[in-house]
Amino acid sequence: MSSIVTRTVGELTVGHVAGIIAAGVVIVRFVCPAILTYVLAGLLRDTETASTWTVANVGLQASIWTTLLRTDSTSSGGTARTLIRVTCKALPVMALLTAVVGIVTPLGLGEALAAGPARPGTFEYIQDDSAYGQGTSLRGQHSPSRICIGEHQGRRAPAGVCPGSNTELVFIDRPDGGGYTIDLPKGYNTSIPDETREIFSSGTGSSTVSNFFDIEYRQLSTEINPSFGDARFSVGMFRxxxxxxxxxxxxVVEGLxxxxxxxxxxxxxxxIPVGVSRGAVWEEDILFVEPSTVCVDTNLTFTFNFVVDKNGSTNSIENLVLTDRGGFSRMNTTLPPLVVVDGQTDPELQQRAYKAAWLNNAFTxxxxxxxxEKDKPRQGMKSFSYMDSEIGxxxxxxxRATDGYEYLGLDNVFGSYLHLDGSIVGLxxxxxxxxxFNVSQVEFDSINDICAGTIRANRVNLTNIFAACGLLRGAPKRVDGGSSLVFESGSKWSSPLHxxxxxxxxxxxTVQFRYNTTGIAALEVLAITPKLYATEADAPLWGLEDSGNRMDDFNPIWGLVSPEYATRxxxxxxRKAHFNLIGTSEPSAFGADGSDTIxxxxxxxxxxxxxxxxxMNTVYRAVAAGGEWPIDLRGAASMSVFRRWQNMSADAATAGKIIDLMWTDVATSAVVGTRGMLGEVNSGTKPAGEVLIxxxxxxxxxxxxxxxxxxxLIVWTGVIFLIALLCTCCCGGRAGFKTLRRRIEQLSVGRVFTTFLYPQESTLTMPxxxxRPSNGLKTITVDVVSRRAGEEMPYSRNGEGRETYGLIGTQKR
Structure with a gap:
């Protein structure tokens, strides 16, 4: 539930800046003492007091120059005792490690915005200023309404009584016996009964989950219906x-x-939550409606050549062929079954698509x-007795020019590429x-009914789920070795058929939101995850208005219901995690006429x-070969859309996602959700319960x-402390502050000089x-050898004529 955004200065994080500062400090720490030591060496004379030599020695021997100039203290080789040499060597290593730690450790620091502890949130509405917000009708001005048809008093009525409605129909037989007319003594009541609203809103309560009546058309209007005395009705519109x-x-867009x-x-x-200066992160459970599509490769492809005119337009093709890639020659000759036992458990989309592909290929x-086919026209022949095809x-x-082979095609009419409608115009x-075998479009049209499984005459029930079927012709790819983004005249292209x-x-x-207080553009969706349920009994209870009517009478109401209405x-x-919507693919779609008006x-x-x-019907029809649509769903004008469909339509496994995304595109313009944290007026929704932010x-x-x-460094520090503890406790008491003081005094260069030059007045152990008062002011000259101030430098010649020098005033102790 947190998000980290490191603040930067240019390309540097706070940690980097801290590391750079630390590196600068380390450099100064090494360079400045080295410079000062360099100056100290110049200021120091050959003749100084013993105290001066001691003080100067501390600075000189502790400087980096001892290592750079490889003096006695760093170049002892094997002449020094091993433990002493190793211990001394560890000192600069630890110093270097400490310097590295000082530089590297701050680099990991970052200043971040993160989600803090949860608390109840207070929310307010936020306006969407995008095209979706600007194109959404005002809410609260149109109530839910519907018009039903169906059987009434044993007769099929074009204006029937909706379930629970108090509308009265009076059938008046015509004197000539030519049917009947319908009278509405009290008018036609299009409102939804209160009891129905209560039942199909009961399962959500005061939560963030929308109910059926929280879903509204994005654009709303009124319609005058002459069949009902020119009464005005609220209707949904689409643009x-x-x-x-x-x-x-x-x-996020307005309502969705x-x-x-x-x-x-x-x-x-x-x-959005209020009272949060830097925004907040929170989660809500939300009702989703989502498409699910499965495609099966027919193993047939369309191949053609582009024709580019002198103006550079790719407005026609030539040499169109249907190529057998195994769809004919390697076809399984056994008719596949299609058994949907429970559409709510499994809609069997794979079976539906496979049978549709099989029948489409068989009729072709x-x-x-x-x-x-069996016994026709030659008696006694079994189906598939001969095969006049092979791979390739x-x-x-x-x-026709309107077929649109240059782009992606999607058509709910199987076999449309054979042009069996009888028209030869433009062919x-x-x-x-x-x-x-006299195959007609009728045979191909039957494929849609078989695949969909639900037709208008079926009764409304949970198993008669909505399913739409069709052929998806992939966006073509170039197959002559050229670029699939270059449309050259004469170039060869191919499209798969699914x-x-x-x-x-x-x-x-469950949707995870983040908001940073800078407008609706800052309302982000971080994650969308399916709601998980520990047991099937915890899954939501979905209800369906089951009136016994036919599928073409009216679309039933559905929604989340409370258990007390389960037996109503x-x-x-x-009770399922998902509810497959009921319906048939036969009714009209949005803008089926292909116009770009309302x-x-x-x-x-x-x-x-x-x-x-x-x-969904719109997707399968508006993208049909030759169809038009205000938004370029086919990639006919948009190269970006065309390129995306090229990649996704090449494989049946990803081709289905194209239809799902198209459905989402259409649905986003069609509807809006009206439930939020503040409740909703039309559906009577109360404000949602407490949401933690x-x-x-x-x-x-x-x-x-x-x-x-x-x-x-911490590990090594621990090791060093452990060694120090062992030396103190287990080495006969040789380690200790008293011993440490004595070793320092023994190696104090001024004390060493006075002890060996003035042994009667100075020792290596005196406090x-x-x-200091008795020997610190003694003057000592350090040249080739040390001597008392004013003394001549003694020397003698050896047998080889070389001069050797000795230390004056030495005595054995």
Whole structure:
């Protein structure tokens, strides 16, 4: 729960500055004494008093010059006793180690902002000034509403009664027997009953987790419906605001926490803690709705050549072929099963996508006469009796300029590349295949129903989860050895083809926030992690409005419910970490007409019921070959988007993430969360309970790697103290302060001179207060040998004619 940001001066941290200062001190510590000692040597004369020699000796022998000039005290070689020599050598080593420690140890220091102890936080709303904030309608002006259709009094009513509604329908048969009309004596009540609101809001209580009614359309308006006497109804609307396709990070926008890394949106009306001078770090549990997509490689690719006109535009292709990479010639001829036992436990997206890929390839093979189906048109033949393909075989394809092979393609219509719609307008190239088994678009359209598993006629229940399916054609890559970022005329390119299946689910995640008091841009998401539960009994209880209606009557309400409502009539519950949303991929999507004007998002104001499904349908339809969209989801105009899709669509394992990120992009513009720490007016949400925050404060940090020299010094210091203790206790008492004093006096150069030159007046052991007045002022000349002041230097010649000198006044003691 902490974040460390070291403050720097330029490129230097506080620790570096401290280290530099320490290094300067060490240098001065060595250089200045060396200079002073150099000066001291110049000031010292050959004839000085004994005390002067003693004092000067301390400075000279303790200086670095003894090492640099390799004098007697440092160049004793093997003539000195080993223990004495080793001990003396250790002194400068320890001094050097101490200097290194003094320099290196401060380098690990850092000044940091870190999270402190937890305390209850007080929050306030913060406005988003980005495009998302500016494009969000004011809250509190539109209430949740819906219009339902369904069976009533045994008849199919285009304007049915929603569950719990007090709307009255009166069926009036036409005199001519041509059907009936519907009368609404009390008008049409679009509001949500209080009991329904209470049930599907009960599971969140006063928490930071949003309920179903905390999810609203980002743009809201009213609609006049002539079918209900020109009554006005609140409706959701949709218009794109911005894009997160290239963000690849967690971000906050008005009403949402956006996971642009993996895909998904979390619902939160953004509030920030107050009374924290440097900001704070905290965690909240938040309701997320997230997509999940699995793609399977069909092992078919499209290969073509770019055509670049004289203006440099890559607006057409030629020589388009469908290439068998094993999708035909190595196909498993056994029809794969698709069994979804429990859509809430496992939506079986892998099975759905694989079966869709298998059927797409099988029908394509029949159309191209690569193989045969059972008993048709030749009686007695088993399916796949012959195989007219091999790895690398090309099948020329016709194409339209609007197919968009130059970019990424995503289409919920399987087999669309065969152009079986009957229209030949704009078609060019390819070959007229015989289609001996009369494969039509109807067969390919059935793939979507099989893959999705849920159709409009199905009844609403927990197992009929929403699933959308389609073909993803990867962004093309160059295969002639040239750069995949250079579109040259005649260059050869290839795109893989994947079959994909997607679902959407609601879940609770823990979000870690950080805020540093500088606007909404400073409200950061540090981490998003799934909420963990110790046992299945601890998992949230999800409820579904189970009225027995068909899937195309209306999208049901769902949400977290309290256990007391688990047995309520028309409420079905499941206790899971995730709740796979219910629905069908057949209803319309946002802006399905491809225009760039205002898009009607819904005929009701109940975003939680349909925004996730509509967003996914939008992705599979708006990115279809030839489709347009205000945001460049295909990489048709944005080279950055095109390059990202190139890398991700090459492999089926990562291609599914493209759809998840596209869904996130659409959903971010579609909806907003209205629950925050302060509660929400429309849904009746009370303020959230206590949330603990960790205020950020200024602290000192340290990198322990820089403490290694100090650790070595501490160890050596301990060893030295241990040796000193052993010498004191176990060496016959030879070590001690008395002994130390005597050794110092024995090596005092002035005392040595007077003791050997004036043995009657000076000894090596006499107290300093006695030696100083009686011998300190004696003058001693130190030349080749030491002598009393004024005495001649004695010498004698040896047999070789050399002069030898002796120390005057010596006597054996």
């Amino acid at each position: 794109t605001l911005d894009s997160s396709i290239l963000d690849d990070k967690y971000k 926490v956006v996971d642009a890394v993996h895909g998904g949106v979390g619902f939160r009306n953004h509030t 093979m029949l159309y191209l006469n690569v193989t045969n 075989k090309d099948f020329p394809m016709s194409q 060019k190239g390819g070959r007229n295949y015989s289609n001996p 079959a994909c299946a997607s679902s959407v689910r609601a879940t609770i995640k 009539k028309n409420v079905t519950t499941v 898009h009607i998002g819904s005929d009701q104001n109940l975003a939680g019921a349909d925004f996730a499904q509509k967003s 960790h205020p950020i404060s200024n602290r000192i940090t340290y990198d322990v790697r820089y403490a290694i020299p100090a650790a070595i 300093a207060k006695q030696w």
